[in-house]
Amino acid sequence: MTSPHELTIAEAARLIAARKLSPVELTRACVARVKALDGKLNAFILLLEESALAEAAAAEAEITAGRYRGKLHGIPIGLKDIYSTKGIATTGHSALMRDNIPAEDAHTVALLRQAGAVILGKLSTHEFATGGPSFDLPWPPARNPWDLSRMPGGSSSGSGAAVAAALCPGAMGSDTGGSIRFPAAMCGIAGHKPTYGLVSRRGIMPLSFSLDHAGPLCWTSEDCALMMDVLAGYDPLDPGSADVSKPDFSAITPNIKGMTIGAIRHFHEEDDPCDPEVAAAFDASVKTLESLGATVRTISVSPLQHYNDVGNVILRAEAYSIHERHLTRTPMLYGALGRRRLAAGAFLRASDYVSALRHRSRLVAEMAAAMAACDAVITTGWPSAAPELSENAMVRGPMPTMVFNVTGSPALSICNGFTASGLPLALQIAGKPFADPTVLSIGHALERATAFRSMRPAFATEAATAA
Amino acid sequence: MPTPGFVQRMAELGLNFPAEELDAFESFVTDLERAASFVRKIDRSFAEEPSNVFDPASVALTRTA
Numbered sequence: 001m002t003s004p005h006e007l008t009i010a011e012a013a014r015l016i017a018a019r020k021l022s023p024v025e026l027t028r029a030c031v032a033r034v035k036a037l038d039g040k041l042n043a044f045i046l047l048l049e050e051s052a053l054a055e056a057a058a059a060e061a062e063i064t065a066g067r068y069r070g071k072l073h074g075i076p077i078g079l080k081d082i083y084s085t086k087g088i089a090t091t092g093h094s095a096l097m098r099d100n101i102p103a104e105d106a107h108t109v110a111l112l113r114q115a116g117a118v119i120l121g122k123l124s125t126h127e128f129a130t131g132g133p134s135f136d137l138p139w140p141p142a143r144n145p146w147d148l149s150r151m152p153g154g155s156s157s158g159s160g161a162a163v164a165a166a167l168c169p170g171a172m173g174s175d176t177g178g179s180i181r182f183p184a185a186m187c188g189i190a191g192h193k194p195t196y197g198l199v200s201r202r203g204i205m206p207l208s209f210s211l212d213h214a215g216p217l218c219w220t221s222e223d224c225a226l227m228m229d230v231l232a233g234y235d236p237l238d239p240g241s242a243d244v245s246k247p248d249f250s251a252i253t254p255n256i257k258g259m260t261i262g263a264i265r266h267f268h269e270e271d272d273p274c275d276p277e278v279a280a281a282f283d284a285s286v287k288t289l290e291s292l293g294a295t296v297r298t299i300s301v302s303p304l305q306h307y308n309d310v311g312n313v314i315l316r317a318e319a320y321s322i323h324e325r326h327l328t329r330t331p332m333l334y335g336a337l338g339r340r341r342l343a344a345g346a347f348l349r350a351s352d353y354v355s356a357l358r359h360r361s362r363l364v365a366e367m368a369a370a371m372a373a374c375d376a377v378i379t380t381g382w383p384s385a386a387p388e389l390s391e392n393a394m395v396r397g398p399m400p401t402m403v404f405n406v407t408g409s410p411a412l413s414i415c416n417g418f419t420a421s422g423l424p425l426a427l428q429i430a431g432k433p434f435a436d437p438t439v440l441s442i443g444h445a446l447e448r449a450t451a452f453r454s455m456r457p458a459f460a461t462e463a464a465t466a467a
Numbered sequence: 468m469p470t471p472g473f474v475q476r477m478a479e480l481g482l483n484f485p486a487e488e489l490d491a492f493e494s495f496v497t498d499l500e501r502a503a504s505f506v507r508k509i510d511r512s513f514a515e516e517p518s519n520v521f522d523p524a525s526v527a528l529t530r531t532a
Contacts, residue, residue: 309502316499328481339484340492344499346480352503359509 004029005166006456009223012169013071016063023063023074027056027118030076033167034121037460040148042140043162045081046089046122052076055118062116071226073116078162078171080155081122082129082205083109083214092205093125095138096326096333106203107235108172108214115230120168124158129174129207130319131338132157133389143389144186145457146423150386151393153183159217160187165460166219170227174204175213177311178401181413181428184217185381188415188424188452190443191217192224193401195434196408197242199228200235208318209240210357211311211405220453221414221443225249228436247437254445257293261442262374264299271304272397274383281417281425282380288449289378289442299377301370301403307363308398311406313348313356320345337391360406367407371432376442379403381413381426400428410436414443415452422458469493 004012004026015021031049038044059074084090084102091097105113112119124142126132132154133141142157144150145165152161156173160183163171173180175193184191192215199214206212216227229249235241263286268274274282286296320327323342331339371377379400387393404411409430416427427446431439447453469489473496477483484492 306505309505312499312502313506328483331482331484336485336488336491340488340495343482343484343492344496346482347476347496347500348503352506355506355509356503358511358515359506362511362515 005033007169008219009071009075009169009226010220012075013073013226016074017068019063023056023059023118024053026074027052027076027120030120030168033165037165037167040143040459041145041161041165041167042142043124043158043165043167044078044121045091045093045124045139045158048088048119048121052118052120059116059118069116070230072112072230074118075170076118076120076168077112078120078123078159078168079109080125080159080171080173082125082174083172084203085109085119085122088122090122090205091138092128093132093137093139094127094334094338096330098138102203104203107200107238108231109203111230111233117230123156123162123171126155126157127335127338128205128323128342129155129176129179130341131335133391133393134335134337135391136335141389144386145459146188147386148459149388150423151186151389153186153386155179156183156191156217160184160189160191163187163189163217163219164457166456170216170218170223173215173217174207175215175401175405176207176211176315177405178399180213180215180217181401181411182382182399184413185426186386186424188418189217189219190221190224190415190447191215191413192221192228192436192440193404193411194228194232194436195242195410197240198410198434198436199231200233200238200241202235202238206322208315210318211315213405220447221412221440222252224412225252225437225440225444228440232436242434244434247434249437249440252437252441252444254441254448256289256442256445259294259375259442260373261289261294261296262299262370262377263296264301264377264379266300267304267400268380268383272383274380275385277385277419278380278383278425282427285378285416285427285446288446292445292449297374299370299374301366302363304398304400304403307403307406310356310359310363311402313352314360316345317348317353317356318345364407367409368432375438376429376431376435379428379430381416381428385419385423385425404430409433410439412439412443414446417450417452418455
């Protein structure tokens with residue numbers, strides 16, 4: 001049998017349901033992986049060994065008694081350390097909040113617990129989901145398991161690194177401009193930013209109220225769908241939550257024959273030219289989609305920079321409104337990167353923020369019109385492979401991910417091959433509002449049609465063998 | 468060195484950061500102000516204004532699939 005830590009959630013769930021895999025055995029394997037590898041990876045801020053093993057034992061007892069709760073029962077999950085956990089430190093990876101002990105779980109954490117998931121630990125993030133990678137915080141930045149000298153993306157950096165290195169089969173992240181999809185892209189895994197309003201943000205440290213999304217990072221799109229089936233739903237206590245019926249995530253299928261997919265090529269060919277290997281991988285994925293029976297058409301929307309300008313003005317204005325009190329009173333409790341990224345919004349005018357919101361409605365309408373004749377659209381996941389880990393690693397052009405934070409559309413990043421030097425490349429798939437299962441189906445189809453899911457980072461296999 | 472005007476603006480906003488960070492901070496703010504200048508220049512007709520509040524339950528974000 002495959003080692004427990006190498007199982008996807010779907011595979012582990014089948015074995016657990018059939019009582020061929022013990023949740024305790026699976027959790028022990030993950031704990032051992034964290035102890036063996038995380039000294040170099042820095043994906044975890046806090047490993048919850050004792051409580052995780054107790055939760056796994058409770059899950060095992062329930063399942064043995066015939067009370068199987070579903071696909072996440074007994075599955076270890078890591079949480080980006082901006083998700084509130086009752087009685088457990090939730091720091092935002094910041095000295096400012098290092099003593100913060102929430103009185104309640106985030107709504108999504110409560111949903112995971114209700115589904116029987118095992119909370120394995122709290123994961124590294126860029127400070128308050130924006131200030132990183134930083135070297136002046138109480139914990140070091142996470143590293144990329146494909147190459148420890150490179151960044152794992154961010155801000156859900158620990159989530160991406162932990163899943164790619166098989167320290168846990170699934171993790172929670174948050175995404176305000178790409179913070180689920182960027183680490184998914186750099187770490188060669190699947191990361192899903194749901195439709196705005198589909199997953200509650202209650203109990204998660206905010207960065208930008210109208211752009212923040214909560215969602216999963218997993219090895220496969222199928223696993224993201226399994227997590228979404230638990231996470232999605234209306235929460236009347238999150239004002240951004242949408243009171244709509246939950247999409248059917250059990251319906252995801254690798255059969256995409258007959259679908260029409262729009263390819264937004266000008267983002268990476270004209271607006272912000274990407275690395276040649278990224279473009280070649282994008283073209284290869286178009287051919288794969290066509291071989292699966294989909295029709296791919298080139299479509300155009302506003303330039304990538306327009307979406308980024310609107311998104312950045314909204315993000316920085318809302319972030320400053322959240323952090324102003326601490327930035328003006330105790331700025332030295334932030335890292336240097338967090339200080340400047342969170343404080344920049346102070347320089348915006350009120351009318352800038354309103355104007356950005358005004359243009360946002362126009363971009364939302366534009367994207368809805370562009371998608372009208374399509375089932376989904378594709379873009380490159382990120383314009384390059386993972387850069388060297390440094391404070392300047394995030395400084396580059398406009399991001400293809402921000403587009404779908406501005407529009408609120410569901411958007412998934414999947415592994416789309418590797419560079420000649422072995423670093424992952426990514427494809428982004430986005431869809432119509434609440435058509436998250438369609439987006440995940442396309443990701444699932446591509447993963448099944450390619451061999452990219454058969455490769456794990458060498459660090460994760462070699463180091464574990466040595467340990 | 469940051470421009471004297473930038474240091475003055477920071478002080479007016481109640482921001483007081485270490486001197487060695489100011490160049491990078493001014494650069495970040497300059498890029499954000501470029502984005503802001505873009506949104507300032509966009510023309511809109513008054514007819515569009517009723518749709519200007521972002522609402523996750525608006526027509527664009529209701530189920531269409």
